[in-house]
Amino acid sequence: MQLGTFRIWKMLAGGLCAALVTGGVQAADAVATASTWQGEAEFGYVRTAGNTEIENIVLKAKLENERPRWTHGLRFSGIRNEDSGRTTAKNSVVEGETHYRWSERQFGFATARYDQDDFAGYDYRLVATAGIGRKLIHAQDLQLEMEIGAGARRTAYIDTEDVSEGVGRLAGKLTWQISETSALSEEIYSELGEDNTVTDSLTELKVKVIGRLAVKMSLRVTHNTDVPPDTDKTDVKSAVTLVYDFVL
Numbered sequence: 222m223q224l225g226t227f228r229i230w231k232m233l234a235g236g237l238c239a240a241l242v243t244g245g246v247q248a249a250d251a252v253a254t255a256s257t258w259q260g261e262a263e264f265g266y267v268r269t270a271g272n273t274e275i276e277n278i279v280l281k282a283k284l285e286n287e288r289p290r291w292t293h294g295l296r297f298s299g300i301r302n303e304d305s306g307r308t309t310a311k312n313s314v315v316e317g318e319t320h321y322r323w324s325e326r327q328f329g330f331a332t333a334r335y336d337q338d339d340f341a342g343y344d345y346r347l348v349a350t351a352g353i354g355r356k357l358i359h360a361q362d363l364q365l366e367m368e369i370g371a372g373a374r375r376t377a378y379i380d381t382e383d384v385s386e387g388v389g390r391l392a393g394k395l396t397w398q399i400s401e402t403s404a405l406s407e408e409i410y411s412e413l414g415e416d417n418t419v420t421d422s423l424t425e426l427k428v429k430v431i432g433r434l435a436v437k438m439s440l441r442v443t444h445n446t447d448v449p450p451d452t453d454k455t456d457v458k459s460a461v462t463l464v465y466d467f468v469l
Contacts, residue, residue, distance in 0.1 A: 258469040260284040263437065265462030267300055271453045272341045277301070279460050292320040300458075312338045326356040330368055342452035344377040348412060350390040368392040374414055381449055388414040402429040417447040427464065435464040
């Protein structure tokens with residue numbers, strides 16, 4: 222077990238070194254190419270079902286930086302419910318992703334995610350993966366891409382022993398610009414491990430209201446094949462949020 226854990230963290234360390242090298246290459250690219258960060262800030266209502274039954278507010282933020290060959294993305298979401306000064310539900314997720322395109326349709330990727338959800342049977346989950354992807358549909362209004370890769374995952378359970386394991390990753394993303402004011406997106410991934418397989422689906426419909434303001438309706442379904450006792454395998458989060466688009 223200790224040897225397996227050492228190998229997993231060795232993989233993560235290798236990924237970190239690669240990220241640092243990548244950062245150096247990008248710094249050189251930045252001299253020749255000016256780039257901007259585009260983002261969204263969201264605030265609204267969320268309803269969760271599964272391990273936690275709550276209706277409360279959600280905060281989300283998303284940043285994306287696109288260059289001729291590199292694309293970087295960073296996301297955050299947080300839900301916190303309090304009753305009479307006592308926290309009754311808490312969930313936060315931080316995700317980062319980098320793409321490197323070596324052709325119009327082919328790309329390599331690296332992802333990292335930190336998920337804290339002590340009401341789902343674990344204190345935190347840390348995942349890092351890397352692999353290759355391809356754009357299957359690359360039209361102006363419709364895009365579809367698939368990814369396949371591998372990495373490592375560490376889950377710190379609340380009542381049982383922590384688990385570190387290697388995982389395989391399968392993912393897909395669909396974006397459809399329905400009209401000038403509305404867009405639909407679907408993102409799904411599965412992280413397959415010996416101890417547990419996590420499947421996550423996020424569906425979003427965004428409609429512009431005026432200027433930089435928009436309304437977004439989203440549905441997120443997360444399923445774990447192996448969970449601690451007295452823990453549901455599936456969590457569902459539906460939200461309606463007000464979105465502000467910005468450029469840095």
